[in-house]
Amino acid sequence: MSMQPVPLAPPSPVSRVLPPNPKVAGLVVLSFTALLYLVELVDAALGGKLDHDGIRPRTLSGLDGVAWAPLLHAGWAHLFANTVPVLVFGFLATATGIARWIAVTATVWVVSGLGVWLAGDSGTTTIGASGLAFGWLAYLLVRGIFNRSFAQLVVAAVLLMLWGGTLLGLLPGNPGVSWQAHLFGALGGVLAAWIAARADRKQRAKGTLTA
Numbered sequence: 001m002s003m004q005p006v007p008l009a010p011p012s013p014v015s016r017v018l019p020p021n022p023k024v025a026g027l028v029v030l031s032f033t034a035l036l037y038l039v040e041l042v043d044a045a046l047g048g049k050l051d052h053d054g055i056r057p058r059t060l061s062g063l064d065g066v067a068w069a070p071l072l073h074a075g076w077a078h079l080f081a082n083t084v085p086v087l088v089f090g091f092l093a094t095a096t097g098i099a100r101w102i103a104v105t106a107t108v109w110v111v112s113g114l115g116v117w118l119a120g121d122s123g124t125t126t127i128g129a130s131g132l133a134f135g136w137l138a139y140l141l142v143r144g145i146f147n148r149s150f151a152q153l154v155v156a157a158v159l160l161m162l163w164g165g166t167l168l169g170l171l172p173g174n175p176g177v178s179w180q181a182h183l184f185g186a187l188g189g190v191l192a193a194w195i196a197a198r199a200d201r202k203q204r205a206k207g208t209l210t211a
Helices: 022-045 049-053 065-071 076-092 098-119 130-147 150-170 179-206
Strands: none
Touching (some): 022 049, 022 098, 049 065, 065 098, 065 130, 076 130, 076 150, 130 150
16 A cells, blocks of 8 residues: 655645745835835935925825825934834735735825824824834734734734834824824724735635635
């Protein structure tokens, strides 16, 4: 009697903690980060004029800042502070594919921006990618709960140990820092994780997604 190996079932796509194609994912996130540096280089050459295109709360002229604010930074120090979170959280958020990452990023982008526009301090202009970073972090922290994935919960625990202190940025009290962008970015990340998990459950029910 001969014995034949039985192939193991592939891991569920929704339970991944690393992207299926790390090189492509890394290239996408690096390209986005490079875009931030290119925009800041242009802004520096223009004497900071682009910074005025951020979000100005509850003004019609400042509403289009929702589209541009995450790409703008108030100087190189501001951009440097956001670079590592953008690279790390952005890369990990690509675990379920680039299409899902784009959807998550768009959700966080819009929710964070509109939240600032509605709840931001009057007479201020908000710019920076920290809202995106907080959104990706929140997405990574809660997706394991929605997906019932132990591996993703372990990743969330590690992220909390390393960056848990940054969650204080969700609270008001730090002058010159938009806690509204952070808070609504995080809410956008939770919303994106919930929407993604709901879509995955529907696909499982239809038999189009492996579990």
